[in-house]
Amino acid sequence: MPPFPCSLWELPGLTKLSVQAIHGFRETEKSRWSEASRAILQRVQAAAFGPGQTLLSSVHVLDLEARGYIKPHVDSIKFCGATIAGLSLLSPSVMRLVHTQEPGEWLELLLEPGSLYILRGSARYDFSHEILRDEESFFGERRIPRGRRISVICRSLPEGMGPGESGQPPAAC
Numbered sequence: 171m172p173p174f175p176c177s178l179w180e181l182p183g184l185t186k187l188s189v190q191a192i193h194g195f196r197e198t199e200k201s202r203w204s205e206a207s208r209a210i211l212q213r214v215q216a217a218a219f220g221p222g223q224t225l226l227s228s229v230h231v232l233d234l235e236a237r238g239y240i241k242p243h244v245d246s247i248k249f250c251g252a253t254i255a256g257l258s259l260l261s262p263s264v265m266r267l268v269h270t271q272e273p274g275e276w277l278e279l280l281l282e283p284g285s286l287y288i289l290r291g292s293a294r295y296d297f298s299h300e301i302l303r304d305e306e307s308f309f310g311e312r313r314i315p316r317g318r319r320i321s322v323i324c325r326s327l328p329e330g331m332g333p334g335e336s337g338q339p340p341a342a343c
């Protein structure tokens with residue numbers, strides 16, 4: 171499947187863009203968490219981000235229905251820095267990464283509930299990422315039936331943007 175050359179949030183209006191790239195979902199940006207959730211987020215952040223990296227002030231929570239899916243895209247560098255870390259909950263799913271210049275170069279990740287993926291370096295910038303729809307949800311030969319999936323996504327600030335400028339990021343990055 172050729173990569174869909176969509177770059178999220180390149181156009182004004184997050185909702186329109188999300189509608190283009192993500193199907194069957196609702197989402198929110200969350201900055202206040204319970205103590206138990208904060209402890210989990212701290213583990214995610216310690217695993218995924220370096221000490222010099224500043225995170226977006228709020229965390230993106232995406233609730234994808236069983237029939238929902240995410241088309242291939244590269245998160246816009248305007249709104250998202252060098253690292254994207256996503257915790258997957260509820261249903262397993264398959265994330266496919268495809269090189270934007272060499273579509274023959276691709277890999278798939280099985281995102282089990284409770285797993286964390288980290289996109290940085292080439293995976294962040296040179297590969298699109300997508301979440302396969304139920305009909306296409308295979309990991310190798312293995313069928314991965316899709317149910318409702320919730321992801322909790324932490325992102326670093328775009329390069330050159332100070333923390334003071336992170337107060338109004340788009341609802342997602």
Ligand SMILES: O=C(O)CCC(=O)C(=O)O
Pocket residue numbers: 178232240245256299301321323342343
């Ligand atoms: O749900 C995920 O893990 C990925 C979401 C995503 O790619 C995005 O919001 O840009």
Ligand SMILES: [Fe+2]
Pocket residue numbers: 178243244245299343
């Ligand atoms: Fe993304």
